[in-house]
Amino acid sequence: MPTDTVTLPTTEQMPIYFLAKWPELGNLLYLQCIRSGGCTEESAPAVYYRSMAWKYFAMLASTVHSSGVQYDALVTPPSSRDDAVPYKEMLAKTGALDLSDRFSREPKVSVGQGATVDELTAALKYQAMGDESEIQSLVIVDDSLSNGTTVAAILHHLRRAGLSPDCKIAIATAVWLPPDESSSSKTASRNGSTT
Secondary structure, three states: OOEEEEEOOOOOEEEEEEEEEOOOOHHHHHHHHHHHOOOOOOOHHHHHHHHHHHHHHHHHHHHHHHOOOOOOEEEOOOOOOOOOHHHHHHHHHHOOEEOHHHEEEOOOOOHHHOOOHHHHHHHEEEOOOOOHHHOOEEEEEEEEEOOOHHHHHHHHHHHHOOOOOOOEEEEEEEEEOOOOOOHHHHHHHHOOOOO
8 A cells, every 4th residue: 555754845744645656657647747738638648547537536545444544534625626526525435524615725826836835825715613623633635746735734724723733634645746856857747748
């Protein structure tokens, strides 16, 4: 089961559960090339990904569940695309509290456009419901993760709303793009180039 530890820009560390890690993304490369404009929804990678997507959703849930991670809440960051939603829905079948709808984001600010933790924190809005202090364990679900900027911004809002510093936090993502890799080679590959 693919697991590792990710260090957020805030230096906080937490476990990450994933299906594929750079540079071995295989058919999950679609999740990056569609965001970068390197492929279209009609392209072969897109068609193949959609035909196998149900399998990927189940695989990520199985990876998290077989690791023994217990969680009573989960969240998917707000996004202009809904690629992460089915992964979250598969994990939400446990009955965990879904915090996703409590978040919104200004559309002009995106991690993909190089936003910092502070910029993304300011762009995210969170509607506290008063139950945040009751959450003992949280899984943050996304379709891809690079440096953890979005995770750090989400945690900032949840902690301001009362999430305990003792809350156990894990990340579940289809693809992990660790930031220590060369940005230029990632960009080339995401766009379908094989330099």
